[in-house]
Amino acid sequence: MRLSLGKWLLPLYVVIAFALLLTPIVHVIIYSFNDSRRNNSIWAGWTFDKWLNVCDQQGVCEAFGTSVAIGLVATLIATILGTLLAIAVGRYRFRGRGSTNLLLFLPMATPEVVLGAGLAAQFLSVGVSKGFWTVVIVHALFCLSFVVVTVKARVASLDPALEEAGRDLYGSAMQVFWRVTLPLLTPGIVAAALLSFALSFDDFIITKFNAGQVTTFPLWIYTKKTPPAEANVIAAAIFIVAIVAVVVVQLVAAARRKRLGITQ
């Protein structure tokens, strides 16, 4: 029967696809344990040394620190500006709302290399020297649209009756915003901030055009050509933390659904 063939064919296909998806990740993690000297592309046996002494590798921890700092500042800027924009376009009627929406989506339709070259051309013509803050500016820029999309979805699902109730109870506009609207939007805002940080941390192309002498973690990997195992250690550690965080969030959400008695 056709249906029963499809029944195991699809899961089999999916298992193969997932194996493919995970292959390079496993490879990166395994090679973080490689007892290599300079060239980490040849397997030289297992070791934990690179994990224990990551910062012995010159520059890698500084680059990591730079990336974290840039990621935090850029995320802060993008999240604040993006949340305000999302509330405006999701909640209010105003002239030019259509073109505002278009303007908010346009950065996502622009290839990274064009954004990067555009800002670099701008900084060049204005005479700004490239460095930490130019990278922060570009990162906040490309994160902004993603924040708007993420928070807007949350704004759209907000029940206006809750804010009305706040006003009916004589809450001022400010009180309603801080005590009702913002707490309801928080999950969307947190998701947007995490997404921003992840996008900023791993960005390479836009950063390369605007970094000047600043070395982020991806730029450091790039300049190494065959990066040492310590790069893998940092990447693997981030991966493990992120996956654990995702799993914990899902478990908490599932437990909460169960407690509230929501099925699906």
Next chain:
Amino acid sequence: MAFAAFGGGGAAAATANEPVHLRGGWVAVGLLAPGLAYLLLFFLAPLVSLLMTSLQVAPEGAGKGEYVPGFEWSNYATAISTYWPHILRSFGYALTATVAALLVGYPIAYFIGVTARKWPLVQALALTLVIAPFFISFLLRTLAWKQILGDNGWIAQTLHSLGWLPSDQNIVGTDFSVIFGLTYNFIPFMVLPIYTSLERLDRRYLEAGNDLYARPSTTFWRVTLPLSLPGVVSGTLLTFIPAAGDYINASQIYLGSINTAMVGNVIDRTFLESQEYPIAAALSVLLMGIILVIVAIYVKRSGTEDLG
């Protein structure tokens, strides 16, 4: 609006019961002003800068990277006549990778969104695995593929020993390896929007197809696929646009060679190394212009304009 299609599956639901929009007034202005000012300064102004740079001219006896404002339209002619193979290659690679990512990604999205509905745990695990590549450094995972597919890797050696791959032929540094890398990188961007569309698909529609004696394949082509089209449109755009502009996979350090250079590689080299700013800017403007035209036509033809 054409670009609203990026909102993807998610946005479609939001418009279904459009929230009450309050009258804007000064509050809306206050909310909008900082963000729009930021976009004006750091998005629109740079695009104008790029346009102006693309028309700059080198004065008599100018050194490397020295240009003055002008209206040198011939920069575009030079850019096209010198680099047309790179432009063509970029769009060829991006198109092939998008189709490949769709072929790989759709079944995954279908499995997570439809088949695995009965098992929330499997669904959650599969979704986590789909986004897993996001959490590992983009450059390192591309290097990992370089090693896995490289000459000393078991895949190349097996293919060589079976005689399926000529001994003087590599996997890395070819059109194939670049397209493979692009496809790999953008599979999650393809899967997630399609999954979002399929997840909301009402199972009763599929049962109705079955009740009307349609074969499963007929139900798929006539019911499932059309209903998931908004997700397919967003997924293909989210793959095609960054793929056309990417140049990591195509770079010689990663999965490419001199013969696989894309337009991004040329922009990087002409801007950051040889400092031929007008040429780099002209190529950027061309890349962006072609993408916008392709996207506008595609979104219009697929009839999903009003998603946002």
